[in-house]
Amino acid sequence: MIEVDAEGVVAFTQALVRIPSTNDPARGRNELPAAGLVAAQMRAWGWEPLISEAAPGRPNVVAVVEGGLPGPTLMFEGHTDVVTEGDLAEWTVDPFGGEIRDGRLWGRGSADMKSGLAATLFATRALQLAGPFPGRIKVCALADEEGLMIGAHHFVDSGLAADVDGAIVAEPEAGEICAVAKxxxxxxxxxxxxxxxxxxxxxxxxxxxxxxxxxxxxxxxxxxxxxxxxxxxxxxxxxxxxxxxxxxxxxxxxxxxxxxxxxxxxxxxxxxxxxxxxxxxxxxxxxxxxxxxxxxxxxxPAVEVPVEHPVVAALAAAHTAVTGEPPVYGGVPGSTDGTVLTHWGGVPSVVYGPGGKWIAHQADEFVEVDEIVRCTRIFAEAARRFLSDGAAGSDAL
CATH class of the missing domain: 3.30.70.360 (Alpha-Beta Plaits)
Known part of the structure; x- marks a missing residue:
């Protein structure tokens, strides 16, 4: 297995949760501070993030990490916005405290989906340090998934999806591999x-x-x-x-x-x-x-990507390799940025990430700390398999 920075990914998730990145102009809130934190972490690793505004104060952050060998392009995608915390009286923890208690990291966006976003960054970094590897990874932190998905549309309209061969969207799905979405x-x-x-x-x-x-x-x-x-x-x-x-x-x-x-x-x-x-x-x-x-x-429209597609198959194989358990397939009850990537960008997408499927948007939102680390390992292994298999397939042709 590829070694990942377990402490680092958890700490970075905490830092993201502590930023109230709701789209709330009345309170002066948007995704800008969260996007800034993502960009700063990318630069600390020597990456060169591209920052572009989907709307004023609502940037997308995209970094391309080259593996050093010829091969396909994998996209990791997460979003930086979260829904409102709602009535504070319903919370038993600070919604933006990023507290770790009882093996869980608590707060708005902990599951949906700052832990998943953090896992994609740290998985890519782990693969880079273990490299070289074929192809490249586009690590994308997009704005406004909780609204009209203007970040994903801006990404597609900017032509940034044109060279992507497959995408893993790190939404919380409780361990299910979701190649279909309503x-x-x-x-x-x-x-x-x-x-x-x-x-x-x-x-x-x-x-x-x-x-x-x-x-x-x-x-x-x-x-x-x-x-x-x-x-x-x-x-x-x-x-x-x-x-x-x-x-x-x-x-x-x-x-x-x-x-x-x-x-x-x-x-x-x-x-x-x-x-x-x-x-x-x-x-x-x-x-x-x-x-x-x-x-x-x-x-x-609904999304339906065959489970035989290389990006789904690589994720399923990685899940088994890391957990020792067979993959469980499921479906996304709503739509995600993957819907935009697949239907408007032509990118086959699969949804999988840390956190419970039904915990999103609720008071006392949380994610299991162990699950953050496990998903980081799975993402790193899925990227290795997808990029290596894609490069081998290209050589065979």
């Missing part, structure tokens, strides 16, 4: 009626009943989709979920509103056409005779 389609449906006094509804056109009819129709449409597309082995069912309904104002009980809106969060599995779903929701909304408009807020 798609996300978020829609806004606006119903436009005519405002009127509540005492004289005959002079208006109430959009609320139309919105209510859509809510009922969406339940039936979800049943239809689930029958057409049986549950995926790792991703489960297709879901069509109304999440927000808006109409009028609480203070205007005696006014029929002019507009009502329904927001819908659709989670898909491979084979489901997002364009077809959006069109069908529009048809369902139009049935009530009120003027309607459907807006697509987010469109991230």
């Amino acid at each position: 798609g996300a389609l978020r829609l806004r449906v606006d119903f436009t009626g005519k405002m009127a006094h509540g005492a004289m509804p005959q002079h208006g056109r109430n959009p609320i009943p139309a919105a209510g009819a859509l809510l009922v129709a969406l339940g039936a449409y979800q049943d239809e989709l689930q029958k057409r597309f049986p549950a995926h082995e790792h991703l489960g069912e297709v879901y069509v979920t109304p999440t927000v309904v808006r109409a009028g104002s609480e203070e205007q009980v005696n006014v029929i509103p002019a507009v009502a809106s329904v927001f819908v969060d659709v989670r898909t599995i491979p084979g489901v056409s997002h364009a077809e779903v959006a069109a069908r929701v529009g048809d369902l909304a139009a049935r009530e005779g009120v003027a309607t408009e459907v807006s697509i807020l987010v469109d991230r």
Whole structure:
């Protein structure tokens, strides 16, 4: 096994967790300090990070580590932003304290995904010190995964994904190797009626009943989709979920509103056409005779990379080599930067990293310290195998 700096990767994770890198302009917070810490660590190792802003104060940090021999390009990816800590009363630890207690490192972003980001850096450094090795590794710390994934889109749009042969995304997956991820389609449906006094509804056109009819129709449409597309082995069912309904104002009980809106969060599995779903929701909304408009807020297709792909196979082999256990395959219930890398960048991606699958975004978020170190070893071994096997395959051709 490649030797890794176990103390270093844990300490670096603590340092990252202690930076409140939420996207919160009102409190003067963004990813900039976390990105700066990543860049400083890269420079300390002699790497030359490329820093580019996906948005003001929200930089991507990318370093290319050459192995010294011809070969393919592997990408390690993590994000520097975290979600809000929420209500401090729900926490029993400082959310940005990076405390280690009972074998766990606690704090917002400890699992999602500063430990994974740290593991990618220290795994790459370990392989570099053990080198030379074929090809190169792009170590990427991107902004805004928790939002619109502008960091990943900026990375792809800048052409930086063009030479990448495979990517490992270090999100927390509880030891599961996730080569599939659910798609996300978020829609806004606006119903436009005519405002009127509540005492004289005959002079208006109430959009609320139309919105209510859509809510009922969406339940039936979800049943239809689930029958057409049986549950995926790792991703489960297709879901069509109304999440927000808006109409009028609480203070205007005696006014029929002019507009009502329904927001819908659709989670898909491979084979489901997002364009077809959006069109069908529009048809369902139009049935009530009120003027309607459907807006697509987010469109991230499902990801499905074959487990036989070299980047997945290398990760699975590394998992077994380090843990002594067979790989367990799973699926990502949401979308990650890997969705952007695969669908817009053409990069086969697999998701795997330290931390529990369901601990993200919760109070008292934590990651097992041993798991940080274990994943660092697995990442280093996965990189060695992927790059070596890819170089051997190129020689054979």
